[in-house]
Each structure stands twice: as C-alpha cells, then as structure tokens.
Amino acid sequence: MALILDGKKLAQTMQAEIAAEVAQLAQQTGVRPGLAAVLVGNNSASQVYVRNKRAACQKAGLDSWLYDLPEQTTQAQLLELVQRLNADPKVHGILVQLPLPKQIDEAAIVEAVSPDKDVDGFGVSSLGFLAMGKPRFLPCTPLGIQQLLLRNNILIEGRHVVIVGRSNIVGKPLALILMQKAAGANATVTVCHSKSERLGEITKQADIVIVAIGQTHFLKADMVRPGAVVVDVGINRLPDGKLAGDVDFAAVEKVASAITPVPGGVGPMTITMLLHNTLQAARFHVNNRES
Numbered sequence: 095m096a097l098i099l100d101g102k103k104l105a106q107t108m109q110a111e112i113a114a115e116v117a118q119l120a121q122q123t124g125v126r127p128g129l130a131a132v133l134v135g136n137n138s139a140s141q142v143y144v145r146n147k148r149a150a151c152q153k154a155g156l157d158s159w160l161y162d163l164p165e166q167t168t169q170a171q172l173l174e175l176v177q178r179l180n181a182d183p184k185v186h187g188i189l190v191q192l193p194l195p196k197q198i199d200e201a202a203i204v205e206a207v208s209p210d211k212d213v214d215g216f217g218v219s220s221l222g223f224l225a226m227g228k229p230r231f232l233p234c235t236p237l238g239i240q241q242l243l244l245r246n247n248i249l250i251e252g253r254h255v256v257i258v259g260r261s262n263i264v265g266k267p268l269a270l271i272l273m274q275k276a277a278g279a280n281a282t283v284t285v286c287h288s289k290s291e292r293l294g295e296i297t298k299q300a301d302i303v304i305v306a307i308g309q310t311h312f313l314k315a316d317m318v319r320p321g322a323v324v325v326d327v328g329i330n331r332l333p334d335g336k337l338a339g340d341v342d343f344a345a346v347e348k349v350a351s352a353i354t355p356v357p358g359g360v361g362p363m364t365i366t367m368l369l370h371n372t373l374q375a376a377r378f379h380v381n382n383r384e385s
C-alpha cells in the first residue's frame with residue numbers, strides 16, 4: 095500500500111510554523127503581515143475559497159481584509175481598488191480571486207497588482223523571475239506540491255517528473271519550479287497536455303507523476319510505474335456532490351509508493367503557501383523600509 099501524502103496534516107504543521115514567524119516579525123518590527131482579499135460577484139466556489147483563505151490568515155495571526163464587490167463591478171472600479179491596495183503600506187499581499195465576471199479582463203487585473211504584493215504569483219514579473227531562476231513569489235499550488243514532496247522526504251533532485259497539464263497557474267510554473275537549479279528541485283521534467291501522444295507511455299517512465307487537468311480518475315494504474323510517487327492536483331465534483339481527483343486513487347494506490355488523496359492532499363497546501371507568500375511579502379516590505 096502506498097504512503098498517503100497527507101496535505102491536511104502538513105498544512106496544519108506549516109501554518110503553525112508560519113504563525114510563530116508572524117508573531118516574531120510583529121514583535122521585532124511592529125509589522126504584522128496583511129492580506130487583502132478581493133472577491134467579485136457571487137461565484138459560490140470562490141466565496142468558499144476566500145472564506146477559507148481568510149480563516150487561515152486569522153488563525154496564523156495575519157491581518158486580512160475582504161473587499162466583497164458586486165457582480166456588476168466594472169473593470170475601472172476594480173483597477174481603482176487594486177491601485178489603492180498597491181499604495182496601502184498595511185497591505186503586503188493582494189489576492190484577487192479568479193474567475194472574474196466576464197466584463198472584466200482578468201489579465202489586466204492580474205498585471206495591475208504590484209509585483210511586490212503578487213502573493214498568488216500569477217503576474218508576468220513573478221513568472222518571469224521564476225523562469226530566469228530568480229524566483230520571488232511562487233504560485234501557491236505548485237509551491238505547495240514541492241513542499242508536500244520535500245517534507246515527506248521524497249527526493250526530487252535528479253528524478254524524472256512527468257506533469258500532465260500545462261496551465262499558467264499549475265502545470266507550467268510547477269515545471270519551472272521543479273527544474274530550477276536549486277536545492278529541492280533539479281528534476282528532469284516532462285510536461286504533457288491534451289495533444290500529447292502515447293501519454294500513458296510517458297507517465298509510465300516517471301519517478302513522480304503529477305496530474306493537473308480537471309478530469310475525474312484520468313490517471314489509471316497501468317499508466318504508473320510500480321513504485322512511482324503520484325500527486326493529484328485535480329478537484330472534480332461528482333454527481334453525488336463528493337470531490338474526486340484526476341487520479342483513479344483506489345487502483346493507483348496499489349502500484350504507487352506514495353500518493354496524495356483528494357480532498358486532503360494538494361488543496362490544503364495551496365492555502366498554506368498563500369500565508370507563506372504573504373509573510374515573505376511583509377519581510378520584503380520591512381527590508382525595503384530599512385534600506
């Protein structure tokens with residue numbers, strides 16, 4: 095049976111570590127890390143995500159503010175709010191929950207967030223720094239996956255990681271993170287997508303397979319080399335309301351050496367990395383203030 099990579103438990107441990115660092119920073123510098131969360135419209139999943147993110151902030155001692163805007167908010171109004179938050183010294187991180195209503199150009203909003211406060215790591219400069227090997231804010235889900243592997247003593251360096259999915263928020267930055275010339279990375283990375291041929295043959299060559307495509311139970315046991323590590327990023331809602339991942343967990347856990355569950359695997363790590371990034375942003379703020 096595979097080792098279960100318990101993201102929920104690790105998230106609790108890491109959030110407690112972050113809480114201690116937040117308290118220390120506040121005591122030493124008078125600065126308490128603060129996250130501004132911006133929610134536009136009535137998307138119920140987004141409302142839950144933002145609520146969970148703010149609850150985690152509060153538990154770890156970060157300040158958090160919610161800007162809950164109506165569905166018909168215009169792009170100009172949202173841009174004006176982002177500019178105000180960019181200029182507010184108490185706000186160290188800005189989270190604009192996606193997706194945004196269709197009258198708003200998401201890319202323009204993501205780019206309007208100051209690179210110093212881009213705790214989601216979605217902006218062009220955050221991704222550019224990462225691509226250049228000088229990472230600043232790493233996107234939360236990929237960073238959480240790296241931490242989940244490392245903190246479970248799973249070696250990444252030198253191993254073949256196959257990532258299925260190439261989105262800008264998961265697959266692509268994850269590939270950049272794991273292939274960095276840095277401790278905890280140095281992997282040989284292959285990225286697959288919907289046009290990849292003989293995908294099962296490629297995933298079967300992996301030491302670590304990471305699936306982020308949004309298709310229930312896509313990765314089957316015969317696509318996994320016995321003893322490989324499997325990370326499931328997918329969150330899919332089944333007709334009965336339950337959540338399922340992109341991996342056929344029941345079958346794959348019999349061949350994998352370690353595997354993440356859904357829920358309770360990658361998801362809780364994503365929120366934890368948002369807190370980590372906000373703490374890091376507050377530290378940048380303190381260092382810039384002093385230099």
Ligand code: NDP
Nearest residue numbers: 235259260261264287288306307308327328329360361364
């Ligand atoms: P996107 O829809 O943005 O991207 C999906 C990617 O999967 C694309 O690159 C697409 O290929 C690829 N893909 C789709 N179907 C196949 C297929 N049959 N074979 C191979 N590749 C395929 O998704 P996201 O990256 O935003 O999210 C992926 C999943 O992860 C979703 O279930 C999402 O809910 C979940 N998620 C979970 C998070 C967490 O915290 N646990 C955070 C973010 C996402 P192509 O580029 O060719 O179209």
